[in-house]
Amino acid sequence: MRRPLPRRPGEGLTRGFPAVLSLVSAFAIWELYVRASGISPLVLPAPSRVLDQMVLNRAILWHNTVPTVKATLAGFSLSLTVAFVFSVVLDFTPRVRRALLPIFVVSQTLPLVAIAPLVVLWFGFDLTPKILLVTLVTFFPMLVALLDGYAATDPEIEDLLRAMGASRRTVFRRARLPSAMPYFFAGLRISITYAVVAAIFAEYVGARAGLGIVILNAKNSFRPDLVLAAVVISSALTLVLFAITALLQRIFLRWRDPGDGR
Structure with missing residues (x-):
């Protein structure tokens, strides 16, 4: 197989330029529309006004961003651990897989808008319900991704390891897990985009602090500019976490093809 050429210096910036250009253009069109139409800022604030609110309320926004980050990272870490443990159990025991997998599927059909108030009612307004809701939302995509990855293992590699006397654990460690x-x-990148949304929604339902509380209070005060300021921060937080997972993938999967700089 032909080995891919290494990435040229500056190629990453060139590939990201269209996305940045599209984003800047969207904000520019938004700003021009608000200024030209004269629409009330209570209906649609301009991006410049949203940016002003981010600067003026930076202390409040930062104070409420920290709990959201804590809930996101704690819930996602718990979800990651639980998903991996269950994926190993289900891979080693097909009967348990047939018994539990339908239950996990059903858990994803439960509407978050109905479950979140109950979780807050059961566990209070501290960090616990937010962690549990983030775990509930992000657990299933990673579990399915891992199970599909185990199933995609090359059978010839497994047969070779078994012919050499490898145990089931060795086959899993040497073949199925790397596969x-x-x-x-892939599941990690999908789940991390849900994690921040789940944390904010949990705060929106009931919490003492967080971006969800900022959004709720700003909405009740008819402050769409402050609502959008919190939304911008949550979007930026999601993008940062997504970029970190992409970087970790490049670092840990470089062994698959050292010449692939993508």
Whole structure:
């Protein structure tokens, strides 16, 4: 197979330029529309006004961003651990897989808008319900990704290891687990985009602090500019976490093709 050429210096910036240009253009069109139409800022604030609110309320926004980050990272870490443990159990025991997998599927059909108030009612207004809701939302995509990755293992590699006397654990460690890594990171990127949204929604339902509380209070005060300021921060937080997972994938999966700089 032909080995891919290494990435040229500056190629990453060139590839990201269209996305940046599209984003800047969207904000520019938004700003021009608000100024030209004269629409009330209570209906649609301009991006410049949203930016002003981010600067003026930076202390409040920062104070409420920290709890959201804590809930996101704690819930996602718990979800990651639980998903991996269950994926190993289900891979080693097909009967348990047939018994539990339908339950996990059903858990994803439960509407978050109905479950979140109950979780807050049961566990209070501290960090616990937010962690549990983030775990509930992000657990299933990673579990499915890992199971699909195990199933995608090359049978010839497994047969070779068994012919050499390898145990089931050795086959899993040497073949099935490495095969699942690309699938795992794909599920990781999907789940991390849900994690911040789940944390904010949990705060919106009931919490003492967080971006969800900022959004709720700003909405009740008819402050769409402050609502959008919190939304911008949550979007930026999601993009940062997504970029970190992409970087980790490049670092840990470089062994698959050292010449692939993508």
